[in-house]
Amino acid sequence: MAETVFFNALRAAIDEEMARDATVFVLGEDVGHYGGSYKVTKNLYQKYGELRVLDTPIAENSFTGMAIGAAMTGLRPIIEGMNMGFLLLAFNQIANNAGMLRYTSGGNFQIPLVIRGPGGVGRQLGAEHSQRLEAYFQAVPGLKIVACSTPYNAKGLLKSAIRDNNPVLFFEHVLLYNLKEDLPEEEYLLPLDKAELVQTGKDVTILTYSRMRHHVLQALPELRQRGIQPEIIDLISLRPLDWDTISASVRKTHRVMIVEECMKTGGIGAEVTAGIMERLFDELDAPVVRLSSQDIPTPYNGTLERLTVVQPEQIVSTVADLVAKKI
Amino acid sequence: MLQERPLPTFSPAAVQLSREEGLALYEDMVLGRIFEDKCAEMYYRGKMFGFVHLYNGQEAVASGVIRGALRPGVDYVCSTYRDHVHALSAGVPAREVMAELFGKATGCSKGRGGSMHMFSAKHRLLGGYAFVAEGIPVAAGAAFQTKYRREVLGDTTADEVTACFFGDGACNNGQFFETLNMAALWKLPILFVVENNKWAIGMAHERATSDPHIYKKASVFNMVGVEVDGMDVLAVREVAQTAVARARAGEGPTLIEALTYRFRGHSLADPDELRSKEEKEFWLSRDPIKRLGSYLLEQDLATNQDLKTIDQKIKQVVEDAVTFAEQSPEPDPRELRRYIFAED
Ligand SMILES: Cc1ncc(C[n+]2csc(CCOP(=O)(O)OP(=O)(O)O)c2C)c(N)n1
Ligand SMILES: [Mg+2]
Secondary structure (H helix, E strand, C coil): CEEEEHHHHHHHHHHHHHHHCCCEEEEECCCCCCCCCCCCCCCHHHHHCCCCEEECCCCHHHHHHHHHHHHHCCCEEEEECCCHHHHHHHHHHHHHHHHCHHHHCCCCCCCCEEEEEEECCCCCCCHHHCCCCHHHHCCCCCCEEEECCCHHHHHHHHHHHHHCCCEEEEEEEHHHCCCEEEECCCCCCCCCCCCEEEECCCCEEEEECCCHHHHHHHHHHHHHHCCCCEEEEECCEEECCCHHHHHHHHHHHCCEEEEEEEECCCCHHHHHHHHHHHHHHHHCCCCCEEEEECCCCCCCCHHHHHHHCCCHHHHHHHHHHHHCCCC | CCCCCCCCCCCHHHCCCCHHHHHHHHHHHHHHHHHHHHHHHHHHCCCCCCCCCCCCCCHHHHHHHHHHHCCECCEEEECCCCCHHHHHHCCCCHHHHHHHHCCCCCCCCCCCCCCCCCCECCCCEEECCCCCCCHHHHHHHHHHHHHHHHHCCCCCCCCCCEEEEEECHHHHCHHHHHHHHHHHHCCCCEEEEEEECCEECCEEHHHHCCCCCHHHHHHHHCCEEEEEECCCHHHHHHHHHHHHHHHHCCCCCEEEEEECCCCCCCCCCCCCCCCCHHHHHHHHCCCHHHHHHHHHHHCCCCCHHHHHHHHHHHHHHHHHHHHHHHHCCCCCHHHCCCCCCCCC
């Protein structure tokens, strides 16, 4: 596929899966004629028709419920959240029905459903459009939560999510849609439950996901200059967590830093930290450190917004302190 | 003075009803009634727990729609937390519903669901939804699936209709309006059946809504809306048959407002002190089972003995369901985490 832009990698995943399986369809606001607010479904309705790329009214809870009913009866819907924040209006359908219904029904129904769309803190979009929802959803039983971070993993993961027989919340990031990468010509799928070892190292394990992976990578040259070799792991699967990969790394480095975009309170990092304490306490040479975004609504002002989200400089100084045993 | 909304008139003279059909409807309603009476008994004897919402008085709606107009096991049924009788009418065996209430492994939801969460994929029962109005869009999704199979997958046999049941209280929730809009927009094969029993727990319907005539709310969506005497199974059957024909013909959904009443409190935990004696007596005198019984006798479609035989048979069925539920195993604790994901 040569060099591919992030949103086109997602589009290709959807296109390939729709061509492969006629029960796959997309629904959401402006996914059809308009092509999706980030162009992920551009021109797909011309190819597949209006029922397979269904423009819905602005009724998040109800069209999510509808997708669940369609999934229960044999279709494989992909919901696009125009912005993942709007899914707050669908929290009930996502939690009660997407997440729990299979269990509540004693296995009578399965819900092969993907809910995907742009999440995270963008550029000065204001608090409501700069949500960090993955943490809100992580406690819902029955949901899988995936965060993609590169064109390559976005494509392979989305294809797997569409083929999965469970509800998958699939987080993209507004600021990553224009990343470019060479993608393989041939088809590939990536496992939904595996973390990605981005960089092998020995001094400290950095656990991160989504856009923060790139902030960590920006910090890497400076860390290397200082003679620090971090092992960088992109969690990919926020639920369930890939404890095999996390544990192997912690056993090697004995130091852990989590870099996340969600808020600290009740965040993904909080859950990871607790899990490390329970499983790997004896392996640790220092307390687990969390770099999270601030526990505040994302401010509009550019400087304040920058201060709200973890920045590469902060990663450098905190890692340096951790390795220098100052933490 | 009790001011009741005038019930729509229905002339049974025009009804085409065979003896078999009449007796089948009667039997289905009697099953609903006796089953629920038994639930009350078992609840007070500590055999079932949680919130248990009974359907006494409303039987004509489930029987008239599901048995009178749908093909149970083919067409989809979606219910609320007041779901035992919809499950029975949809064909879920009384044994499985009772066992679910007892929390047993043999229950239709394997003891994971309980009173408010009856499910059966085999009987196309989409569930038991405990949050008010959340089943409405799910039902529309099943109807969308039928349309999709027909139009996208080219499956000409895809002709299922979905019947979605909910209460008057649900009609003030956004999901009702949002889903009616989408269902009318896409002409989905669905019946929205409102069981207007005048109350949402202790909230009187006219205190909760700007226009108490729910069926009229269909018109703003360009949808057909009809009101029907929900205490008359033949009237319900008639409007449901028309709505099903419309849905199958691709003409879209119908909103049916069935005027009905629950003969018991909101749930078995409700002391039911708010509704007046006068009101209760008015509606009790309109018992849908007695009404169909009299009709069948008057029309020489059944004898007193026929009806008694049915009553006896159903008592047996319900007793058998209780025995089955009592003797069934508890869910295996080792399977606590089963059914969370599709692979389990
Ligand atoms: C979202 C939600 N809010 C509140 C409740 C509590 N609740 C249970 S039943 C009920 C009344 C519903 O009345 P109606 O829709 O008329 O149905 P009925 O009980 O009369 O069959 C309420 C408020 C609930 N189950 N779900
Ligand atoms: Mg009511």
